[in-house]
Amino acid sequence: MxxxxxxxxxxxxxxxxxxxxxxxxxxxxxxxxxxxxxxxxxxxxxxxxxxxxxxxxxxxxxxxxxxxxxxxxxxxxxxxxxxxxxxxxxxxxxxxxxxxISMIFQEPMTSLNPVYTVGEQIIESLLLHEKMNKKEAMMRAVELLKHVGIPDPELRVREYPHQMSGGMRQRVMIAIALSCNxxxxxxxxxxxxxxxxxxxxxxxxxxxxxxxxxxxxxxxxxxxxxxxxxxxxxxxxxxxxxxxxxxxxxxxxxxxxxxxxxxxxxxxxxxxxxxxxxxxxxxxxxxxxxxxxxxxxxxxxxxxxxxxxxxxxxxxxxxxxxxxxxxxxxx
Amino acid sequence: MFNYILRRILSLPVVILGVTLLIFLMMQLLSPYQLLASYIRSPEELKNKDPDVLIHTYGLDRPAGERYVKWIQNVIRGDLGWSNSANMPVKEAILARFPATLELALFAVIPVIFGGILLGSFAAMHHNRWGDHLTRIFAIVGWSLPSFVGGLLVLMIFYGVLGWFPPGRLSTWAYQIVTSDQFVNYTGMYTLDAILNGNWAIFWDALRHLIGPTLTLAYLWWAFIMRITRSSMLDTMNKDYVRTGRSKGLPERVVVKKYIRSNALIPVVTVAGLMVLGLLGGVVIVETVFDFKGLGLLTATAAQQLDYAAVLGTTMFYCFLLVIVNLIVDILYAFVDPRVRLE
CATH class of the missing domain: 3.40.50.300 (P-loop containing nucleotide triphosphate hydrolases)
Structure with a gap:
């Protein structure tokens, strides 16, 4: 090992x-x-x-x-x-x-930036580390949301954190953490x-x-x-x-x-x-x-x-x- | 977003009704003789006439409800009476003076807001270090300096010594052109009108006259915006989501901009709105020092000379501004904070 x-x-x-x-x-x-x-x-x-x-x-x-x-x-x-x-x-x-190395934090309610949509927050890492363009990154963000079990990811990707429950937000945090494998x-x-x-x-x-x-x-x-x-x-x-x-x-x-x-x-x-x-x-x-x-x-x-x-x-x-x-x- | 704005606009009439009722209530403290000035169109009307007859003509002896309706009708039509101190109808006096105030406010607001936010974030990023201390000292001095001292200092240095920024709104030669037939007064704001007329000499002259009062106002108000930005940034800096931003590997510059500042701006919008309102209401002292004839001077002179009609008229106008600025602030809120938008 x-x-x-x-x-x-x-x-x-x-x-x-x-x-x-x-x-x-x-x-x-x-x-x-x-x-x-x-x-x-x-x-x-x-x-x-x-x-x-x-x-x-x-x-x-x-x-x-x-x-x-x-x-x-x-x-x-x-x-x-x-x-x-x-x-x-x-x-x-x-x-x-x-x-x-990625990290998920304890408080999903306060760990997401309230003034950006969850999609915008997921693509940040993708744009930074994976050299994707914005469109590819958005599509990947939808995939990631689906991957972490969020229903209607195409709609949810455009929502703001305050529109989601704690469990959903923690799923989004996981999606962000996993975005760059x-x-x-x-x-x-x-x-x-x-x-x-x-x-x-x-x-x-x-x-x-x-x-x-x-x-x-x-x-x-x-x-x-x-x-x-x-x-x-x-x-x-x-x-x-x-x-x-x-x-x-x-x-x-x-x-x-x-x-x-x-x-x-x-x-x-x-x-x-x-x-x-x-x-x-x-x-x-x-x-x-x-x-x-x-x-x-x-x-x-x-x-x-x-x-x-x-x-x-x-x-x-x-x-x-x-x-x-x-x-x-x-x- | 659209719904939110629509709802705000629909609530306006209610607010205005409340405001006018309040003003009308205060007007009851004045006798019909004092109120008469708010109804007449020119002092000619008063000549060789019994005031009691005029009071009857304008219905000032009628019950309160009837008087309120009549007064509102007048206000809507812009009949605000005759101003003794300005020697013209109140409506015309306001329309003549407001462009100067608006122009000065617009010129002051941009450096104040942007400069204040920059100073505030600079101070917050250097929290409790030299950068922070120096910024705060600079801002506090401006806030503590009475504007008649600050204004006179500006005038002394930039006009007295350097001869760059003279008082008044225009030089005499420029004033002659502006009042002549070849120059079209679209807005009453000389810089804007000069551009619309394509007259660059007037534009530079008007600008030169604006810099002195703008500088005085900016130095005064920087501390206001700077302090709110600083404390709001310090507050936001320790939020969990800022750590999330860093955990993505974002450069510090992006973390500050997208995570700290964009969240810290929400309270800044509120105080900036209040400040704009204060500026639009006229800044008596700065207008006096720089001989810049705006709404502030009009109101102050009217009050000094017990010119009831002008005081009432400007009060009404100021309330109207307040309602409009509040609406704009509410709409801006929705832009900076998505949580407001969807409530």
Whole structure:
């Protein structure tokens, strides 16, 4: 398997009034071709900042990549490009964004430009990256809308975002993201803001498109159900660090990190027998303020199984091939 | 779009009815003797006549409803009475002065709006850096400077020292040509009329006289448009769809133009409309400083001399302008914001 993206020891810091927050603090992972990688964790764990680092879309005055590398491996076997070294506004970075790597955002209601029709917004990428003329691009836009399951695409292409529902808008966002056949798609909680029934439709659509286009996806979510449905492999993040990495099957069968266990226990069970046995067990406490991190295992203050050794921060230990965990319990 | 505009136009009569009722209500504060000036056609009518007879002739002793209908009929016909201060019928006074005001407003509006938007986006793009600070200082100074000071400074530098932009509307030689038979006054706006007559000497002369007041007004109003544009751009900059635009790989220039500025312009249209209205109503101080005889001077003089007919007439005219400008702003809204169009 060849990698599409290889992130090594990425550190992205955010400057706030109270000091520097290490939002992403030494994260390493890779995504294989045609693989769907899930990234889970509560809000504030650095999932979105990791994604925005890869896209070089960080709000430039507050956040920046301090060190580490993000290697993108192009399709035709060309030498890999270290995105972390590129200037976010450079031509080189812009030719990757939208063309090689695309992104779908959490809020479909606010992610489309209200003063242009959806057609105009889809053809923007086509005109930019595919060197099409306007007429060809419009025809392609109609095809794309049809492809993402929008009825009457010939009419819808001329509509404005406010004429569409949230689910429709997210489909349009997907159409925009897929317009230039990207190799790698980052989806930042693409279904969180949608109704449950619409969520299922959108996930279904993404799964189908991933297989049709042979895309790799990095799926950011805090929903373990979405992980089970969509992903091949999972990265569990806590306070800017990877705490567990495993194949999806492994994560559900034998979760090793107490935090992963906590996340799984907070999913309501549908099976009535199971439900009677164990109640929902929430993780105690909240994600602490990242600017106040001291030393030791970052999860220790909330961990039910913390012991003396947790004063020291554990390394990422490979328990089995492909299953790594950052916890002293599995030394 | 068409439906939207049609609906706006259909609502106009209602607005106008409300406005006229309001003015009529305020007119009730005046005695019939004071109102008489709004009804007569020339001061000759008053000679050797008992005012009470005239009041009866014009129905000023009739019930309110009857008086309102009669007054509206007069207004529609353009019979606004005799202006003592201008020494001519009110209608003629307005028609003589309004072209000057309109010409000045049109000349001022273009640099103010475009310059203001450019300054505003420049400041927003350099938020909290030197470019932003300097732009804001420049604009705030203009806004804080009273126009009688700004106008006098302009006059002193560009007329007194440099001799470029003289006061008045035309030079004496040009005025003689304009009032002669060979020159056709199509609009009363000298620059436009000069072009229509093909007389370039007059055009340049009229233009030279316009630059001083235009400059004064522009410097005054830049801050107004600039500040709204700046804050609206800063607001828009952090919107999710701007990030979407960047995620497509669009160059920053396109992101600013299509994603930030086109959305930030919506509130600018509103304040620009208000500003145009203010300019069309006449700018008394600038007109005085530059001896530029427009509607503002007419109204101010009339008010000073207790010329009720002219005050009422210009008020009526101003309300009419207000309704028209608001309609234009509403239509412009639909052009900048598709959400308005389809409601």
């Amino acid at each position: 060849t990698h599409v993206i290889q992130v090594d020891d990425l550190r992205t810091y955010i400057k706030t009034e109270r000091g520097v927050v290490k939002a992403v603090d030494g994260v390493s992972f890779s995504v294989d071709e045609k693989e769907v990688l899930g990234v889970v964790g509560e809000s504030g764990c650095g999932k979105s900042i990791t994604a925005l680092s890869i896209m070089q879309l960080l709000p430039d005055r507050f956040a920046s990549i301090e060190s580490g590398s993000i290697n993108y491996i192009p399709r035709d076997g060309n030498a890999s490009i270290d995105i972390a070294r590129l200037n976010p506004k450079s031509r080189e970075m812009r030719s990757i964004r939208g063309k090689e 990207p190799r790698f798609l980052i989806a930042d909680e693409p279904t969180t803001a949608l109704d449950v029934t619409i969520q299922a439709q959108i996930l279904d659509l993404m799964k189908r498109l991933q297989q049709e286009h042979d895309m790799s996806i990095m799926m950011i979510t805090h929903n373990m159900g979405v992980v089970g449905l969509m992903c091949d492999r999972v990265l569990v993040m806590y306070l800017g660090r990877v705490v567990e990495e495993a194949k999806v099957r492994e994560i559900f069968k034998s979760p090793l990190h107490p935090y992963t266990l906590g996340l799984l226990n907070s999913i309501p069970k549908l099976n009535p027998k199971e439900r009677k046995k164990d109640r929902l067990i929430p993780i105690a406490g909240n994600v602490p303020d990242p600017s106040e991190i001291v030393t030791g295992c970052r999860f220790a203050p909330r961990c039910p199984r913390a012991f003396d050794k947790c004063q020291e921060e554990p390394p990422l230990i490979e328990v089995e091939t492909g299953h790594k965990v950052r916890c002293w319990l599995h030394e």
